[in-house]
Amino acid sequence: MAWQLSWIGQDQSTRNAGQPSEVYVNIGQRHQGVKLEAGPDVIYLDHNSTTPVLPEVEEAMRPFAAEIFGNPASAHAMGRKARQALESAREQVADLLQAHADEVVFTSGATEANNLAIFGLAGPAPGRILAAPIEHPSVVEPIRQLEVRGWSVSWGAVDGDGVFVPHQLEPTADLRLACLQLANHETGAIQPVRALAERLAGRVPLHCDAAQAAGKMPVRFHDLGVATLAISAHKFYGPKGIGALVVRRGVRLAPQLFGGHQQRGRRPGTEPVGLAVGLAKALALASAHLDARQQRLTLLRQRFLRVLRIQAAPVVLNGPETGGLLHTLNLSFPGCRADVLLMNLDLAGIACSTGSACSSGSLLPSPVLQAMGVGPDRLHSAMRFSLGFQQTEAEIEEAARRIAAVVRRLRQVPVQDEP
Numbered sequence: 393m394a395w396q397l398s399w400i401g402q403d404q405s406t407r408n409a410g411q412p413s414e415v416y417v418n419i420g421q422r423h424q425g426v427k428l429e430a431g432p433d434v435i436y437l438d439h440n441s442t443t444p445v446l447p448e449v450e451e452a453m454r455p456f457a458a459e460i461f462g463n464p465a466s467a468h469a470m471g472r473k474a475r476q477a478l479e480s481a482r483e484q485v486a487d488l489l490q491a492h493a494d495e496v497v498f499t500s501g502a503t504e505a506n507n508l509a510i511f512g513l514a515g516p517a518p519g520r521i522l523a524a525p526i527e528h529p530s531v532v533e534p535i536r537q538l539e540v541r542g543w544s545v546s547w548g549a550v551d552g553d554g555v556f557v558p559h560q561l562e563p564t565a566d567l568r569l570a571c572l573q574l575a576n577h578e579t580g581a582i583q584p585v586r587a588l589a590e591r592l593a594g595r596v597p598l599h600c601d602a603a604q605a606a607g608k609m610p611v612r613f614h615d616l617g618v619a620t621l622a623i624s625a626h627k628f629y630g631p632k633g634i635g636a637l638v639v640r641r642g643v644r645l646a647p648q649l650f651g652g653h654q655q656r657g658r659r660p661g662t663e664p665v666g667l668a669v670g671l672a673k674a675l676a677l678a679s680a681h682l683d684a685r686q687q688r689l690t691l692l693r694q695r696f697l698r699v700l701r702i703q704a705a706p707v708v709l710n711g712p713e714t715g716g717l718l719h720t721l722n723l724s725f726p727g728c729r730a731d732v733l734l735m736n737l738d739l740a741g742i743a744c745s746t747g748s749a750c751s752s753g754s755l756l757p758s759p760v761l762q763a764m765g766v767g768p769d770r771l772h773s774a775m776r777f778s779l780g781f782q783q784t785e786a787e788i789e790e791a792a793r794r795i796a797a798v799v800r801r802l803r804q805v806p807v808q809d810e811p
């Protein structure tokens with residue numbers, strides 16, 4: 393597959409002079425690129441945080457800003473036209489996830505979908521909830537709210553690769569809800585959702601946060617055996633502000649918002665038609681090009697790791713060596729401190745992230761890596777790099793060289809502990 397990188401609006405010399413630029417990357421014959429509005433020299437390795445909207449997605453959404461702007465709840469022709477687009481987006485999303493259209497509830501993203509699922513499935517009387525200790529905060533925090541309401545929580549265990557261990561679970565009578573994500577946001581480890589569902593044997597509803605998995609691996613809702621599943625468009629080259637909760641037919645889900653009859657009362661509020669169309673388009677593209685994107689990412693991952701392992705040794709991969717999300721690499725650079733590294737990488741034009749949460753100006757170690765039993769040196773020097781399928785080998789190797797240079801430099805500076 394031939395790749396071509398075109399700098400639009402400026403030539404290479406002005407680009408290097410530090411002027412803002414736009415980047416288009418084309419795959420083969422068909423333009424599939426994204427426009428990055430980052431500074432000229434920035435290499436974006438933070439695709440698990442968010443991705444750019446693909447041009448085809450932008451184009452699909454455009455008519456819904458000012459042309460087909462009717463409220464899908466209105467009975468007149470303008471409203472009916474909007475409703476038609478909305479329902480066809482819903483059908484498309486359902487098809488791509490192997491679900492039924494009446495099971496798809498549009499939300500503002502995965503955070504809302506996770507909250508809706510957890511509070512909507514929990515019901516008023518407290519019980520016990522089981523969850524993986526590696527869940528995203530948008531799952532962990534609603535669970536903590538349930539704890540405040542009298543629920544008890546069993547945080548299960550993960551192995552050294554960050555994969556949940558379902559056989560340690562005892563589905564006791566008081567167990568009322570379980571949560572397991574499909575792929576981890578920090579390590580890319582794919583979780584045994586189906587195995588957990590089998591263990592629960594339909595006695596306990598299982599919610600699955602598939603925000604990082606959808607668009608990057610096949611997601612077949614009914615095969616997973618879950619009650620609910622959350623996705624988010626901006627994680628797979630769709631727009632921000634739209635996601636969906638897929639709710640298996642027959643599952644009782646209490647609404648968390650009130651004030652309208654939209655989406656059969658499960659999530660009232662005027663539906664964002666253009667965003668729903670964008671979500672459906674992005675998911676359709678991801679599904680149609682899944683194999684090609686995987687091939688690209690396999691190559692990019694290999695190149696990235698090879699350069700780093702030679703030029704920044706020792707480098708430790710946190711998470712599975714194979715079998716995880718291809719574009720996600722959580723790497724520790726013993727001898728460096730993650731917050732210092734992050735800042736220096738930013739200065740070197742590398743956009744990436746630590747899995748750590750910022751609290752009162754200091755970085756807390758990643759709960760995901762802690763649950764994996766990662767030792768202190770690895771824990772405090774871990775960075776998450778998430779690659780994009782449109783990136784070139786040259787770009788990824790350049791990123792790895794820059795990272796290695798920063799790591800080598802920082803290793804010469806003694807690590808200062810927090811006072």
Ligand SMILES: Cc1ncc(COP(=O)(O)O)c(C=O)c1O
Binds near residue numbers: 440502503504
């Ligand atoms: C695993 C996971 N769940 C949920 C979310 C939240 O998604 P959203 O930004 O759509 O609210 C994220 C975003 O980082 C995520 O990685």
